[in-house]
Amino acid sequence: MTQTILKTHDLSIRFGGVTAVDHVNIEASENELIGLIGPNGAGKTTLFNLLTGVYRPTEGDVALFDGQKLGIVNQQSPAKRARLGIARTFQNIRLFESRTVLENVMIAMNSHTRAHTWDAILRLPSFYKHEATLKNEARQLLSIFDMLGVQDTLATNLPYGQQRRLEIVRALATKPKILFLDEPAAGMNPQETADLTRLIKQVQQEFKMTIILIEHDMNLVMAVSERLYVLEYGKLLASGTPAEIQQNADVIRAYLGENDT
Numbered sequence: 299m300t301q302t303i304l305k306t307h308d309l310s311i312r313f314g315g316v317t318a319v320d321h322v323n324i325e326a327s328e329n330e331l332i333g334l335i336g337p338n339g340a341g342k343t344t345l346f347n348l349l350t351g352v353y354r355p356t357e358g359d360v361a362l363f364d365g366q367k368l369g370i371v372n373q374q375s376p377a378k379r380a381r382l383g384i385a386r387t388f389q390n391i392r393l394f395e396s397r398t399v400l401e402n403v404m405i406a407m408n409s410h411t412r413a414h415t416w417d418a419i420l421r422l423p424s425f426y427k428h429e430a431t432l433k434n435e436a437r438q439l440l441s442i443f444d445m446l447g448v449q450d451t452l453a454t455n456l457p458y459g460q461q462r463r464l465e466i467v468r469a470l471a472t473k474p475k476i477l478f479l480d481e482p483a484a485g486m487n488p489q490e491t492a493d494l495t496r497l498i499k500q501v502q503q504e505f506k507m508t509i510i511l512i513e514h515d516m517n518l519v520m521a522v523s524e525r526l527y528v529l530e531y532g533k534l535l536a537s538g539t540p541a542e543i544q545q546n547a548d549v550i551r552a553y554l555g556e557n558d559t
């Protein structure tokens with residue numbers, strides 16, 4: 299039986315007069331791949347910011363489970379949230395540009411494993427052992443993403459599509475239980491998008507993690523998602539399988555309305 303790993307209860311946030319997320323109730327199970335779609339300004343990124351604890355809700359909450367209730371996301375510090383198993387990528391790329399690809403991944407791992415500061419300062423044997431283990435794990439991750447060949451390249455010198463992939467590798471490096479991807483295909487060319495579609499599926503299968511993604515590329519989101527939630531004006535408009543959503547009259551109207559403007 300699949301276990302619920304995340305569940306929201308009447309999740310809402312208001313900015314002045316705008317209710318950007320309005321009493322949204324969603325849930326995700328272990329190893330499930332969920333797409334979050336909706337017209338521009340529907341509240342998708344704001345919902346992500348609530349789910350990952352960046353924003354505090356005006357009303358409602360986000361609970362995480364691991365067989366039992368782990369805690370309410372927005373009551374935890376960012377470090378505690380990472381330890382609860384949440385990782386995300388952002389619409390705009392946030393890499394350490396002047397560090398190599400390998401260093402970028404190792405830094406992400408290190409922030410998660412919390413290397414012992416004194417070991418590092420004193421250069422104790424345990425420091426070198428820790429460093430070697432991290433390097434090994436980082437290289438394994440890069441190899442899955444076909445990026446071992448660029449491990450010594452500075453992040454800033456990578457082509458755009460590879461920078462986006464590196465962001466996903468960095469998020470995976472923290473060994474999350476839930477991975478949030480905010481428009482991972484934004485700005486990618488069709489070939490890069492096709493490669494990414496395969497990779498997202500591969501990550502879900504190999505790492506057995508829950509993935510929740512926002513994506514405007516309908517081919518990608520319909521190809522990878524097992525279930526979709528559709529937002530409109532901050533409210534949940536529909537949920538269902540890709541086939542159900544593609545035939546949902548309310549969803550078609552919401553998207554056609556967007557194209558009319």
Ligand SMILES: Nc1ncnc2c1ncn2[C@@H]1O[C@H](COP(=O)(O)OP(=O)(O)OP(=O)(O)O)[C@@H](O)[C@H]1O
Pocket residue numbers: 313316317318336337338339340341342343344345
């Ligand atoms: N910090 C904020 N302050 C005020 N209003 C905000 C803030 N963040 C979002 N909003 C408003 O909330 C609504 C939802 O915005 P959001 O960015 O979440 O939509 P979205 O579905 O992610 O859009 P897009 O697909 O264009 O990225 C919009 O009306 C937006 O202007």
